[in-house]
Amino acid sequence: MRYKVPPIPSSEITPEHVYLSRRKFMREALVLAAGSALAACAPTPNDTPNSTPGQEPTLLPDTPNDFEQITNYNNFYEFTTDKDRVAILSTAFVTSPWQVSVEGMVNKPGIYDIDAIRSQFAQEERVYRMRCVEGWSMVIPWNGFALNQLLKVVEPTSDAKYVRFTTLYDPQQMPGQKSSYFAWPYVEGLRLDEAMHDLTLMATGLYGKDLLPQNGAPLRLVVPWKYGFKSIKSIVKIELTDQMPVSLWMDAAPNEYGFYANVNPDVSHPRWSQASERRIGESGRRPTLFMNGYADEVAGLYTGMDLAKNY
Ligand code: MTE
Numbered sequence: 001m002r003y004k005v006p007p008i009p010s011s012e013i014t015p016e017h018v019y020l021s022r023r024k025f026m027r028e029a030l031v032l033a034a035g036s037a038l039a040a041c042a043p044t045p046n047d048t049p050n051s052t053p054g055q056e057p058t059l060l061p062d063t064p065n066d067f068e069q070i071t072n073y074n075n076f077y078e079f080t081t082d083k084d085r086v087a088i089l090s091t092a093f094v095t096s097p098w099q100v101s102v103e104g105m106v107n108k109p110g111i112y113d114i115d116a117i118r119s120q121f122a123q124e125e126r127v128y129r130m131r132c133v134e135g136w137s138m139v140i141p142w143n144g145f146a147l148n149q150l151l152k153v154v155e156p157t158s159d160a161k162y163v164r165f166t167t168l169y170d171p172q173q174m175p176g177q178k179s180s181y182f183a184w185p186y187v188e189g190l191r192l193d194e195a196m197h198d199l200t201l202m203a204t205g206l207y208g209k210d211l212l213p214q215n216g217a218p219l220r221l222v223v224p225w226k227y228g229f230k231s232i233k234s235i236v237k238i239e240l241t242d243q244m245p246v247s248l249w250m251d252a253a254p255n256e257y258g259f260y261a262n263v264n265p266d267v268s269h270p271r272w273s274q275a276s277e278r279r280i281g282e283s284g285r286r287p288t289l290f291m292n293g294y295a296d297e298v299a300g301l302y303t304g305m306d307l308a309k310n311y
Contacts, residue, residue, distance in 0.1 A: 060286050064127060065138040067207050069280050074214040075132065076233055078167065078174035078186065090213035093173055095234070098218045104239040105160035108153065114218045118204055120153075121145035125208075126201055126222075131263045131292045133227035137277045142222055143205035148196045156192060156240045163195040164188075164245035165221055166237040182248055188232040189245025189259065190223065191301075199224060199297055202235075225294040227261040258311040260302075263292035267308050 074086035079093075098114040112120075123143050131137045151163075169185035171177040177184040194200060201222040204211060211217035216233025223230045229249055249257035256270055265275045265288040276285040291298055302310075 062129060062139050064141050065280055070138060070140055070206060071212050071214055073138075073280055075134075075228065076214055076216070077182065078176045078184075078234075079214075080176060087212070087214045089175075093213035093217070093234075095211075095213060095217040098236075100219060100236055100238060102150065102154045102238045104164075104241050105157045106240050107155035107157060110154060112150075114204075117150070117202075117219065121149045121202075123204065128199075128201070128222060128224035129289075129292050130222075130224065130228050130231070131277055131288060133229055133257070133261070133269065133274075135272065135274070135277050136280055137286075137288075138280050140222075141207055142201060142203040143208060144201045144203035144222065146198055147200045147202050147221070148198065150202065150238075151192075151196060151240075154240075159242050160240035161192055161242045162240070162244055163190050163192060164237075164239040164241050165190075165232045165235050166239070167232055168234050168236045181252075183251045184248070186232055186248045187245060188221065188230055188247045190230070192240070193301055194223070194298075197298060197301065199294060225262060225291040225298045227263055229257070230261050260307075260310045262302070262307065263288060264290060264307055264311075266290070267311055 072087050073083050075083060076086045076090065079086050079089045096114065100112045100114065100117065101109075102112060103109045123145060125141055125143055127139060127141045129137060129139050147163075165188045167186040168174070169177060171184075190200070201224075203216070203220050203222045204218060206215060211220065213234075216231075216235075219235050220233040221231050221235065229247075244259055247257070247259065250259060263274070268274055274288055277288045278285050289295075
């Protein structure tokens with residue numbers, strides 16, 4: 001199966017004058033995130049809108065970002081917090097050989113070589129929007145395979161409720177890990193039903209090429225309806241567990257970053273609104289879509305949950 005960003009009926013595209021006046025309003029409404037406790041995952045002034053009450057969600061065209069943009073504007077704190085320098089600082093990162101351990105509450109644990117992963121699970125292309133919690137977004141044509149394929153092979157036991165992912169820990173190669181500001185290595189987690197959802201991707205490439213280090217080579221998670229920080233890079237361990245994983249961001253700032261991190265324009269980050277976003281390559285801002293536009297597919301996972309509490 002191949003997921004595309006939905007086609008946009010022309011009736012739903014904002015007339016240009018409305019879009020332009022909204023952009024002007026947004027520009028004038030820009031505020032700086034005041035006194036941020038965390039240097040991390042704090043938006044640049046450009047990424048920080050004021051709230052935009054009463055704004056109707058509007059569908060705008062989703063054109064994939066180009067390769068240059070996707071590979072030169074990155075968040076990968078293991079190397080640097082400077083998005084423009086991740087690419088240059090990660091060129092020597094060794095991604096082959098690479099092994100991923102799948103362990104914990106599974107009947108068939110195993111250590112997988114990245115080449116075996118690539119050949120065992122049929123690779124497909126998925127064009128997904130990615131919305132960073134900081135308020136910027138891209139559209140990325142990933143190559144990879146549904147995580148559920150791998151999980152079915154290792155057979156989670158009936159006790160397994162969550163999946164915990166861990167990035168490589170190697171401060172020699174990843175100088176950012178020498179900083180004691182974060183509890184390295186980077187950890188992320190999903191509920192098992194989220195991990196089993198067909199939209200949840202293990203990416204090995206983009207634009208038909210193997211992933212570059214800056215995008216999380218050789219294997220990263222992509223969960224398109226969640227803020228980008230859930231999409232953990234350069235994974236070495238996948239662990240099935242009955243405990244809700246505590247992610248690096250939950251540990252660093254629990255009042256700002258929760259376990260679910262579903263994209264939600266109605267639930268503000270404590271320091272900025274999430275109502276709109278800056279699409280890389282565009283000027284102005286566009287409205288943020290509930291569940292990043294994937295609600296038809298995934299909202300059922302959260303039936304009966306208070307999404308403001310489970311942020
Ligand atoms: N994974 C690791 N290990 N370290 C990180 O710093 N940053 C996250 C996520 N995965 C990050 C990570 C954040 S905040 C975002 S927005 C995306 O990666 C960015 O992915 P990209 O650089 O490929 O666009």
